Amino acid sequence: MPARSRPRDRGGSFPRLRRLRRTAALRDWVAETAIEVRRLIYPVFVGPDRAEPEPIPSMRGIRRYSPRTVGALARQLEDEGIRAVLLFGTARRKDAEGSDAWSDRGAVPESVRAIRRDAPELIVATDVCLCAYTSHGHCGVVRRREVDNDATTERLGRIAVAHADAGAHVVAPSAMMDGQVARIRRALDEADHEETAILAYATKHASAFYGPFREAEGSTPGFGDRRGYQMDYRNGREALREMELDAAEGADLLMVKPALTSLDLLARARRRFALPIAAFQVSGEFAMITAAAKAGAVDERAAVEETLTAIRRAGADLIVSYFARDVARWQREGR
Ligand code: PBG
Ligand code: ZN
Numbered sequence: 001m002p003a004r005s006r007p008r009d010r011g012g013s014f015p016r017l018r019r020l021r022r023t024a025a026l027r028d029w030v031a032e033t034a035i036e037v038r039r040l041i042y043p044v045f046v047g048p049d050r051a052e053p054e055p056i057p058s059m060r061g062i063r064r065y066s067p068r069t070v071g072a073l074a075r076q077l078e079d080e081g082i083r084a085v086l087l088f089g090t091a092r093r094k095d096a097e098g099s100d101a102w103s104d105r106g107a108v109p110e111s112v113r114a115i116r117r118d119a120p121e122l123i124v125a126t127d128v129c130l131c132a133y134t135s136h137g138h139c140g141v142v143r144r145r146e147v148d149n150d151a152t153t154e155r156l157g158r159i160a161v162a163h164a165d166a167g168a169h170v171v172a173p174s175a176m177m178d179g180q181v182a183r184i185r186r187a188l189d190e191a192d193h194e195e196t197a198i199l200a201y202a203t204k205h206a207s208a209f210y211g212p213f214r215e216a217e218g219s220t221p222g223f224g225d226r227r228g229y230q231m232d233y234r235n236g237r238e239a240l241r242e243m244e245l246d247a248a249e250g251a252d253l254l255m256v257k258p259a260l261t262s263l264d265l266l267a268r269a270r271r272r273f274a275l276p277i278a279a280f281q282v283s284g285e286f287a288m289i290t291a292a293a294k295a296g297a298v299d300e301r302a303a304v305e306e307t308l309t310a311i312r313r314a315g316a317d318l319i320v321s322y323f324a325r326d327v328a329r330w331q332r333e334g335r
Contacts, residue, residue, distance in 0.1 A: 033313045035305065037081045037331060040324040041125065041278070045216060046070055046111040047090040058212035059283060060290045062322055064090070067110035071118030080328045084123035086172060086320055087111055090217060091133040097141060098133035102158040109166035116167040125170035125199055126163040128156055128184070131219040138221050139175040139229060147229055153180045157187030164193040172199040172255070176229040181249035199278060200251035203239040203265055206230035209258045209284025216283070239265045240272065247275060253318070258282045260307060263314040270315025279316035281307065286322040301330060 020026050045056065045064040053063040053073070065073055077085065089108035091100040100106050108126050115124050130152065131139045140152030152175060160171040171188070173180045181200050188196050206227045214220045231239060239262075243254050254273060256262045257280035269277050289307070293300035304323045311319055321327070 033309055035308045035312055035319075035327060037324075037328045038083050039312075039316075039318050040082065040327060041084045041086050041318060041320040042077060042082050042324040043088060043320055043322055044070065044073065044085045044111075045088050045090070046107045048092045048107055049110075056212075056216045058215040059286065059322065060294075062216070064216070065111070067107065067114050070111045071114040074115040074119035074122050077325070078119045078122055080325060081332070082122070082324055082328055084125060084170075084318075085115070086125045086127060087168075088127045088213075088217065089132060094133055094135045096135055098130035098155065101130055101133040102155065102162045104162055104165065106162070109162050112163060112166035112168050123170065124168050125172050126168045128159045128163065128171050128173040129175045130155060130159075131175075131221075132217045136222045137219050138224075139226065140177060145223065147177075149177050149179070149229075152177045153183035156180050157183050160184045160196070160198075161187050161191045161193065164188055164191065164196040168196065170197045170199050170253075172201060174201040174204060176201065176204050176226075176231070178245075179249065181246045181251050185250040197252040198250065199253040199255055200246035200249075201257065201280075202243040202246040202251065202254045203256045203262065203269075204230050205233040205258065205261065207233065207258050207261070207282070207284070209261070209282050209288075211284050212287045213283035233261065236265060236268070240268060243269055243273065247273060251275065253278055255280055255320075256316075257320075258285055259311045259316070259319070260285055263310060266311065266314035266316050276317045277315060278318040278320060279311045279314075280320040281311065281322070283322065289323075301326070305330075 020030050047064050047066055049066045049068050053065045053069050056062045056064055087108055093100055112124055115122060129139050131137055136142055138147050140147035156173055156175055163171050173184055181198055253276045255278040256265050259279040259281040266279055289303045292298045
């Protein structure tokens, strides 16, 4: 047997990371991150009763359901492997106070009851805010052209109780009022809903990426903007303070949004808190990808998987995404 010749001039000895990149099997074997469907939350728009779901023009493929049609959707989601929904309601009638938001007969409580009846395994979370119910479109009670913090948190408590009465497992306050988590926790406990969890939109930036959602909800503020209550995206330390306060006030889960502009906050939050952390890939992030795909600039599935994986890698346990059903379908179909 000839002695094996010693390699000569092979470029030297150094770590060769490409060894584990050579085949799909090797790459999958060592992949650190996955987008598990069980971690995805599908946002669902619900409005006053209608015979058929209606398309939302600003968001391709997304429709608005109603108490009459949402049960069938929920059953379908269950079949597709989706575990949780986050409901966004629209008012039957808007007024200055947003009173339809805490009505027992509103679109959200009625839809929650329909989902709980028709899809008993699905986890039901509800957005708790006023902006889709107020005539001025702000997330709270307006006094002298400013949103009154404490009057608003009292209303948010009533909304949360109405949702919990209907059977919501989780309420998700998104108004960015100070003390809203504590106020909602107290209201829920006083109404014997100690079991209802709070998913706090702890760090919600005043963002350009909510445009398609506001169009869908008809919730663009009639005057001014939301920078008096939503966070300034220049601030990272303040974002952690928001999370700390919400955790101290009794939040069960913390949410960060938009997702793609908050990856640093997710990573820092993951290290700092033991609570489950969610990220919301918002409507503008959805629209950027669908529009770019439509223009032929990116492959939609690849862009969705890459962004969701980055959100997971940064530290999110749960992700709210309008692409949740697509991801479930892609995983069912296999690669
Ligand atoms: C309402 C609310 C908004 C979103 C979630 N809850 C809009 C806003 O603050 O203007 C954004 C969701 C999305 O863009 O997908 N408070
Ligand atoms: Zn709002």
